Amino acid sequence: MGVLKPGAFGLGVVLIAACVPDVDVDLALVTSPRVLAVAADPAEVGPGEKMTLRALYAAPGGTLTDSPLVWSRCSARRPLAELGPVSRDCIDGGDGALTEIGDGLEVASQLPPDVCRLFGPDPPPGDPGGPAGRPVDPDLSGGYYQPIVLAGRSVADSPTLFRLRIACGLAAATQEQSSQFRRRYQRNLAPAISALERVSDASADLLPPGEALVVEAGERVRLRARWTACPGEPECGDGLCTLGEDGTACAADCGPPGCAGAEYYLRFDPDELDLVVARESLAISWFADAGHFDAERTGRTADDRTNASDNTWTAPEDRDEATLWIVIRDDRGGAAWRELSVLLSR
């Protein structure tokens, strides 16, 4: 018997005394070229604004610096009858749903001006003379997203979906709430791994970027990813442009916005129909081209103030070197990564 991971959710009472088949796979193990993460700069983009998209494209042996990836912007709304995050047409490439925006590991593009009507809170046009349609529902962080599809040149390559957070207004809010939201909301700043450490019972050794980690074959290595501690309360002069601060209220902080950790942000709660302050949760995805992680993902909830997350990697027995990738993601679609080369001694 095996254990299903995310897919096991919703099994319900069918599991009474039942057995689950072993269909588990190690998602942390990179066995073929695949996209591990996509980062947008800026991480949150308004209609008509420009951005740069960069992919972490990994393969056994290390990060690929050249890729056959083709980037396309999706322009098809997802019908309510489809359960996935994006219209099936954007995955199949059917019905003119995709517009190519570039290829390679990094592309620069611009959002269409009507993106908030297509994928945001602005109601889409209805039939001529009829009422407007239903706006898209926001996600848990109150955000809306432009789907971007990354596909290989080969039809055998399975596509990758990246959802770029778009800066739109609010649906179902009063004018005052919308105004307050525009004034106080700070666009997302992608999180970053501020430090990577090798942890033992006695100490934590910093692993500087670019330096290889040397471990013995088969050794269990405890790793810790750290990120910036963001302030709970905005404080002008802390160097961070955070919730409620802007160029007028705190010019000293609000040059580059945000905090590259678990940020506080403003969102519209569809339940309360009011603006609420939320804090990001952060997730760490661990990848390796050899060996085995205890957990494929770790993370911290929004109410957990710890600014680090640990995982243990078991080095392979039969390799001389390995590559690890540690990807950090926040609730609002921001992502960043670190690569760690490992030399294995026997």
Place this chain on the structure above:
Amino acid sequence: MIVVRVALLTTLRAAGLGLALGLGAPAFAAAPAPAAAPVLTREPVLVHFVEAEFPASERDSGRGAKVVLRLEIAADGSVRAAEVVESAGPAFDEAARAAALRFVFQPAEVDGVPSAIRILYAYEFRPAPPEPPPQGALVGKVQARGRGTPLAGVAVSVTVVGADAPFTATTDEGGAFRIDALPPGSATVELQGEGFAPVRAEEAIEAGTELEVAYQIQLAEPSGPAEGEGDDLEIVVTAPPLRREVVSTSIRAAEASKVPGTSGDVLRVVESMPGVARAAAGSGQVIVWGAAPQDTRVYVDGVPVPRLYHEGGLRSVMHPSLVDAVELTPGGYGAPWGRGLGGMVRVDAKTPRRDRFGGKVAADLLDASAFVAAPLGRRADFAAALRVSYLRAWATRALGDEVAAYVPLPGYGDGQVRVLVRPSSRDTVEIVGMAASDRFRRGVPNPDPALATLDRRSLDFQRVYLKWTRQTSERSTLTVTPYVGLTLSEQATAFGALETSLRARSWLVGARANHRTRVTEWLRIDAGVDLEVNFIQLARRGALALRRGRATSVFGQPPPDQLGADAWDVALVGAAPYVEAEFSLWHGALKILPGLRLDPYARSVSRRNPPSAAAPAVGLFAEDFTAEPRLSIVAAPTDRLRLRAAAGLYRQMPAPEDLSATFGNPALSTPRALHVIAGGSVSITDTLSLELTGFFTRARDLAMRSPSAAPLPAEALVPIGSGRAYGLQAQLRQDLFKGLFGWIAYTLMRSERRVGDGPWRLSDFDQTHILTAVLAYALPRGFDASLRLRYARGFPRTPVTGAYYDVGRDLYQPIFGAQNSVRVPDFVQLDVRASKRFDIRRSRLEIYLEILNVWNRKNAEEIVYAPDYSARGVITSFPILPVLGVSWEF
């Protein structure tokens, strides 16, 4: 009926001669005449009598009357005039005159010549004598339980409420008895004979009908309790209940509890009935003829309840000791029932009648239960039952908190209280309270909190009702069942911080009234009203796709991360008057049951626009009216052949959770369905029958998720779905005979859905082949043995043909193939059951052992996928599973 008695008084006068002749009835009396006068040589003789109509105005007075007429009879014998001599009132006078003027006489003869004559004629009206009260009959057999041997010489005594003395008979050599001329009403049948203690059963005698029963008596074992110390619970009534539906399966509680897999829980036998799909283990769903589970309604004593089984499907919501019979009608039911597109499960509950305090306690691995019953004086009885589960408590201890967190372990309980009062010989009143509670919680932890999952469900419901039955006359019965109920439900699933939840608080108020009248020997009419009012408060949060079937999904797929929220109130009011007639022609060889149900329906929804801080809620009121004709025909061309057909229109109110402006559509129209059924049955022997039924159902206006990429607000669901199901159902059934009963049922069917004018596809609940075989045998010395074999085609599922990586959520998302184009592998399972009763003085101990999945077959329950959808497997059901239980009845 008017009976008119006639007497003649005559005064004879030869025309112009002044002769008068008086005759006594019916003879004529002559008056003295002068010697030279003409001589009456022949008296007039009435040769054509006309019966006077009893005046309608006097019919209700109940009085009789006598009108004396003077008739002038012509020489040809006709009556030329009729004059009232003695009046009894204008109505009687006129009726008598009108009749007399149409009399024809053999004319009188005077001196040998036909002559005119006048006579006095007394016309007497007598009121119609009261008809003898219509009576019923009880015909039956008494047999030794488990052996099937007839019991001769058993004294059968029938005490009918209101009758002066009991009616008695004695069984003949074949164990048969017959008692005629029974007044209608509730009757207590008492059997006395050698080798067993007196036993009793309750029966309902109906005027003009012959109630056929069979009693199985447990004889005292040689090593068992001494005579007179037997248990009065030993009687098993195997009479088939009144069957009015064209296709239905009804099983008495005593038989149902012997079916393997039920663990003595009577209502779980529904899973083994013909036409019922084999639902996923632990789902507790009742899927009938491919209809969605929510389309099949469940009634207890005519009161709707939200579910038949507790969470997990391990137990029903009623204690088996309070169940009299359970009937499943897959479709084509009569006008008294409605508001469902699919089938119907009716549970007939009972308040056991006892002459002393008694009860039953039982326990097994899942739960413990207790039942008590006692008389409350001469005119009332009391019964109560309680059940509490402890599966979760011991399993958590045994498995540890961590494992128990993964394994879904339901906690449940239920209770019922019943009081039966007989305030008069014509009335019975049952006051009932029932409640059930379910709790289910399971969580799957994960190092990444965003992947930790939690599944939480609860459902509590209570019902209080009163069932009043009054014998309004010898030929009619009135049943009124007002009820009130509360249902609280919650289902929530959390995927990290992403929670989808639905909470509902529902008040139910209703009443069902039915007046049954046997108008004539060949016509019976049921007329009544089915009132149901629901007030529901709902709150929902999360993604749109909470319910299966509305969007293509794969089992275990994480919910979408787009959120909506809504809180709304719904009031649903339905008051459906109905009438159904039963024409019984040619002594019951042909029965035609036309019916009509009028279903006016009103709906109020507190919000027709999605929630917005910028706009107030605008309510919606909608009403609808439909006439739902129903027709059933049952023909019995021979004693052993019975042909049946039925057709009808059905309707179902939209589910309150579908009336959300965010998640559904407050303006959803009412889905409708047509059922057409035809079939027949052959009685191979008195207890063995073969039944074949073909069926076709068609539903339209089903709510479906909008296929539009830009639907209008408050139109997430649109009524563009259609459904159809058709198939053939066969059942070979052996009613209890020499301790043996069982059935083999096979259903070949197809259930399909489509959106708009799109192509038909399989529905989520299609099971093409369903085979169920149940065989139970009562062995000597208190042993019972039974087995159940089930085969079912797997439910359709939508295959995953590929996947893509959702890099933002670090999840793989499935790419689906054609909807419902693959199936869960077929299901085959054999279960066996053995039990032993120990009679201990005035009580009984029963121990049973059920072994489920005897073959230890790895039956597939569901298709699951690897997290990246690169591999597919199936969840298998439980391996061979022994279940041990014990009960003590006192």
